Amino acid sequence: VALYSAKAAKKFPKNSDIYMRRGYALLSLGESHTKVVKAFKAAIKYAPTDSVKSNMVTSLGDYWYQLDRPQSAFTQYRRALRLNPENSMALNNYAYFLSERGENLPKALEMSTKACEIMPSNPTYIDTRAWILYLMGRHSEAKKLMQQAISFDSSADPTLLLHYGDILFAEGERFVAETYWRKALDAGYDAAEIEKRLKSLQDKQ
Numbered sequence: 162v163a164l165y166s167a168k169a170a171k172k173f174p175k176n177s178d179i180y181m182r183r184g185y186a187l188l189s190l191g192e193s194h195t196k197v198v199k200a201f202k203a204a205i206k207y208a209p210t211d212s213v214k215s216n217m218v219t220s221l222g223d224y225w226y227q228l229d230r231p232q233s234a235f236t237q238y239r240r241a242l243r244l245n246p247e248n249s250m251a252l253n254n255y256a257y258f259l260s261e262r263g264e265n266l267p268k269a270l271e272m273s274t275k276a277c278e279i280m281p282s283n284p285t286y287i288d289t290r291a292w293i294l295y296l297m298g299r300h301s302e303a304k305k306l307m308q309q310a311i312s313f314d315s316s317a318d319p320t321l322l323l324h325y326g327d328i329l330f331a332e333g334e335r336f337v338a339e340t341y342w343r344k345a346l347d348a349g350y351d352a353a354e355i356e357k358r359l360k361s362l363q364d365k366q
């Protein structure tokens with residue numbers, strides 16, 4: 162794909178989709194981040210509308226976060242939202258990654274709430290909002306939202322299952338929490354993380 166996309170880029174030098182596909186192809190091949198970022202930036206440069214450009218900038222932000230460059234990622238998310246304040250993916254991802262770092266949870270909740278208003282049936286977005294509420298100590302509200310997220314999710318996303326287990330545990334529902342942690346494990350979540358949680362159950366016995 163990387164080879165074909167390089168040829169296509171030469172033939173269609175202003176096609177943003179080709180550059181974006183090239184970026185993902187290079188990423189999958191483990192190429193240097195310099196090459197990947199160059200392809201993403203070319204895609205952004207030739208994006209036909211601000212809305213499309215915003216989506217591509219969000220993808221670049223996601224990539225920076227994968228490289229453990231959170232501030233670079235957050236810069237891109239802010240740029241994406243300037244281009245399109247209704248970009249639900251940028252709102253959600255920015256909010257979730259802030260929550261992962263325990264930073265500015267009120268701002269994260271505001272962005273997550275807006276993402277859910279834009280796409281109210283998206284289980285990933287609902288999970289983000291629920292998780293932020295959980296981190297803020299608002300466990301009862303988080304539980305209600307996670308119930309919605311689980312009901313909307315048809316993929317048995319292990320992160321959603323884990324989060325629901327954590328929230329249930331915080332609510333004192335230890336047996337059901339264990340059930341969802343084990344479901345997360347069966348769905349492919351990291352075994353070491355699940356083991357930590359199961360040990361916490363044993364320690365409290």
